[in-house]
Structure formats: C-alpha cells, structure tokens
Amino acid sequence: MGIRFIWLVLCLVSPILAARPISYSGGSTLMAFTERAKHSVYYHYSPTYQYSLGVEGVRNRISGDEHSYVRLTYLLNRKNTQHSQRNLYLQSGIDPVDLDHHFYGVHGDWETRRLFSGFGYKYVNDQGSDYEEQFVQLGVAPYLGNYGDLHTWLMLKSKKNTLFGSWSTYPVIRLFKGNVFAEFGYSDRSQWDAHLMYRF
Amino acid sequence: MTQLMTLILLFATSCFALADEKSAHAMHEADVFIDGSAIDIDSDQLERFTADLQGGQVAVVSVMGMVCDFCARGIEKTFKRDKSVIKVDVDLAKGKVLIAFASTAPIDREAIDRKILANGQNVTAVQILSI
Structure with a gap:
C-alpha cells in the first residue's frame, strides 16, 4: 500500500503532473512521479518564489524500501528576458526518521515559448546502495498556444542512473493546461517515466 | 534509428510552427x-x-x-x-x-x-x- 496506493490515487484524480520545483509566493504544488527506480509523491509550499519546503514519500522499486523526506529547494539563480527564462535550482532532502537517507542535487532549465532545455544531477544516499541520477532534456513546442490553451511539448530526454549503468535516451511528451501538468516518456531500457503535477 | 526519427520529427514540427507563428502575428497586428x-x-x-x-x-x-x-x-x-x-x-x-x-x-x-x-x-x- 503506502506510496504505490497514493500514487495510483493521484493518477486517477489528478490529470496532470508538473516540473517546476518552486511555485509563486504562497503557492502549493502536488506532484506524483514514477520511473524505473522509484515511485514518489511530493507536496511543496513556496513562501516566496525563491524557495520551497515540502515532504516527499518515495518507494524504491529496487529494494522495496519506503522513505519520507523533508525537502528544500532553493532558486539559486534566475534570469528573465523578454522572451526567455533561465533557472538554476539547488535541491536537498533528508529522512527525519533515518538521517542516513538523504539526497542533494542541482538542476537547471532555459526556455522560451518555443524551445526548452534542462539538466539535472542528484546524489542519493540510500544506506549502502547510494546512486546518482543525471539527465538532460531538450524540447520544442509544435505550436504556440494562448493563455488557457492546452500546451504541448515534444522532447528528448537522456537519463542515467548509476544503479542501471549507461545512458538511456527516449522521447517525452509534456502537456499542461491551467494548473495541471503531465509528462510521459518511455524507452525499452528505462520503461515508463511519468510525472504529474497540480498547482494551487 | 528511433532517436534519429524523433530528432527529425522535432525539427520538422518546429519549422512548421515557426511559419504558423509569423502568419498569426500578421493577422492580429494593430x-x-x-x-x-x-x-x-x-x-x-x-x-x-x-x-x-x-x-x-x-x-x-x-x-x-x-x-x-x-x-x-x-x-x-x-x-x-x-x-x-x-x-x-x-x-x-x-x-x-x-x-x-x-x-x-x-x-x-x-x-x-x-x-x-x-x-x-x-x-x-x-x-x-x-x-
């Protein structure tokens, strides 16, 4: 039960998943994420647009272990221009019950209305089975929707988890409308990669 | 091969979309x-x-x-x-x-x-x- 059940419920009741780790000031975000290595549900609150505090429940699909993390994400740098935005975030989390379980990392993105690029690195201390996750992601919007429309991104994602070895590259589709965001990718090696988000 | 096809798809879609954007701008400019x-x-x-x-x-x-x-x-x-x-x-x-x-x-x-x-x-x- 636990994480898997909650994740399934979220998938049923929340038609979206999202990517941004910090919301606007006073905003909350609920996320669900699944991939070959783990299932996760994550809630965060942003006191300001510069950082968010949250809790995340993770079920390791390899070991079957479940952990809850207290998470902090900090916007290290943001550059706004007329037609683009660039962000660099630091992220960290620790299991308050078992301090040996923690992680830290960095990720960044640059996007215009047409193009997207992002990368991330995360080191996870998992009590003996430590691992690293890295990814790069490139995308293009096939059409430019207006405010309130369904927005679509076609993307390529390359990901490496040191538990599984080499890099895996696969297509990803990102959809969002209103406060709901969903991202799905699939490859033979990585299997399903899904990320849902609801912001409120 | 799959990756190559995906890249071609992304590039082609982008080109079409850029063309759409230019014509849409022209229609609403005032x-x-x-x-x-x-x-x-x-x-x-x-x-x-x-x-x-x-x-x-x-x-x-x-x-x-x-x-x-x-x-x-x-x-x-x-x-x-x-x-x-x-x-x-x-x-x-x-x-x-x-x-x-x-x-x-x-x-x-x-x-x-x-x-x-x-x-x-x-x-x-x-x-x-x-x-």
Missing part, C-alpha cells in the same frame, strides 16, 4: 494607443477584455520572463486576491498582463511591480488605459 503612445498588444484580445467593462481602468503590464502559461498562473491568482481587481488576462505572445480595476483611483504601480516579482518575473512597463 496599433493601440495609450496617452498618444502606441503599445504592443493584440488589439482583438484587448477589445474582448474590455467589452464588458463599465468604467474603471485597465493596466497593461509588460513582463519579462513570462514564457509559459504555467508561469503566468501565479500572476493571475495573485492579482485576483485584490478586491479592486475585476479580472485579469495574459497575452503570452506579447508578454503582457491585462488587469482591470473597478475604480478610477490612481493605480499603485509599485504594488503591481511587487506582485509580479512575487511570481518570479520582472515588470518593464505599466501603461494605464481608462475605460
């Missing part, structure tokens, strides 16, 4: 003036936005970094908490936020700056249109 100064805004959208307004003012706010619908949601939510605001709309293509105020009292431009910044974007200009 001059809108505030206090004798032309502002870069979709005249059709402004007309729809002001159609049901009975007096008051509209602030046309130019915003940097508002590149996606998801990013702009917080702006709308923040301004809608203000009781003096009737409604809010966003023009992503032009990077504008339209805010309708019920009153003709002077608009606090610094408050607008603060609210946009609270969402993580920056204001470059605020122009006021009387209805």
Whole structure:
C-alpha cells in the first residue's frame, strides 16, 4: 500500500503532473512521479518564489524500501528576458526518521515559448546502495498556444542512473493546461517515466 | 534509428510552427494607443477584455520572463486576491498582463511591480488605459 496506493490515487484524480520545483509566493504544488527506480509523491509550499519546503514519500522499486523526506529547494539563480527564462535550482532532502537517507542535487532549465532545455544531477544516499541520477532534456513546442490553451511539448530526454549503468535516451511528451501538468516518456531500457503535477 | 526519427520529427514540427507563428502575428497586428503612445498588444484580445467593462481602468503590464502559461498562473491568482481587481488576462505572445480595476483611483504601480516579482518575473512597463 503506502506510496504505490497514493500514487495510483493521484493518477486517477489528478490529470496532470508538473516540473517546476518552486511555485509563486504562497503557492502549493502536488506532484506524483514514477520511473524505473522509484515511485514518489511530493507536496511543496513556496513562501516566496525563491524557495520551497515540502515532504516527499518515495518507494524504491529496487529494494522495496519506503522513505519520507523533508525537502528544500532553493532558486539559486534566475534570469528573465523578454522572451526567455533561465533557472538554476539547488535541491536537498533528508529522512527525519533515518538521517542516513538523504539526497542533494542541482538542476537547471532555459526556455522560451518555443524551445526548452534542462539538466539535472542528484546524489542519493540510500544506506549502502547510494546512486546518482543525471539527465538532460531538450524540447520544442509544435505550436504556440494562448493563455488557457492546452500546451504541448515534444522532447528528448537522456537519463542515467548509476544503479542501471549507461545512458538511456527516449522521447517525452509534456502537456499542461491551467494548473495541471503531465509528462510521459518511455524507452525499452528505462520503461515508463511519468510525472504529474497540480498547482494551487 | 528511433532517436534519429524523433530528432527529425522535432525539427520538422518546429519549422512548421515557426511559419504558423509569423502568419498569426500578421493577422492580429494593430496599433493601440495609450496617452498618444502606441503599445504592443493584440488589439482583438484587448477589445474582448474590455467589452464588458463599465468604467474603471485597465493596466497593461509588460513582463519579462513570462514564457509559459504555467508561469503566468501565479500572476493571475495573485492579482485576483485584490478586491479592486475585476479580472485579469495574459497575452503570452506579447508578454503582457491585462488587469482591470473597478475604480478610477490612481493605480499603485509599485504594488503591481511587487506582485509580479512575487511570481518570479520582472515588470518593464505599466501603461494605464481608462475605460
């Protein structure tokens, strides 16, 4: 039960998943994420647009272990221009019950209305089975929707988890409308990669 | 092979979309003036936005970094908490936020700056249109 059940419920009741780790000031975000290595549900609150505090429940699909993390994400740098935005975030989390379980990392993105690029690195201390996750992601919007429309991104994602070895590259589709965001990718090696988000 | 096909698909889609964008811009381009100064805004959208307004003012706010619908949601939510605001709309293509105020009292431009910044974007200009 636990994480898997909650994740399934979220998938049923929340038609979206999202990517941004910090919301606007006073905003909350609920996320669900699944991939070959783990299932996760994550809630965060942003006191300001510069950082968010949250809790995340993770079920390791390899070991079957479940952990809850207290998470902090900090916007290290943001550059706004007329037609683009660039962000660099630091992220960290620790299991308050078992301090040996923690992680830290960095990720960044640059996007215009047409193009997207992002990368991330995360080191996870998992009590003996430590691992690293890295990814790069490139995308293009096939059409430019207006405010309130369904927005679509076609993307390529390359990901490496040191538990599984080499890099895996696969297509990803990102959809969002209103406060709901969903991202799905699939490859033979990585299997399903899904990320849902609801912001409120 | 799959990766190559995906790359070709992404490139082709992008080219088609760029062509669509140019023609869409040409269709909606029209001059809108505030206090004798032309502002870069979709005249059709402004007309729809002001159609049901009975007096008051509209602030046309130019915003940097508002590149996606998801990013702009917080702006709308923040301004809608203000009781003096009737409604809010966003023009992503032009990077504008339209805010309708019920009153003709002077608009606090610094408050607008603060609210946009609270969402993580920056204001470059605020122009006021009387209805």
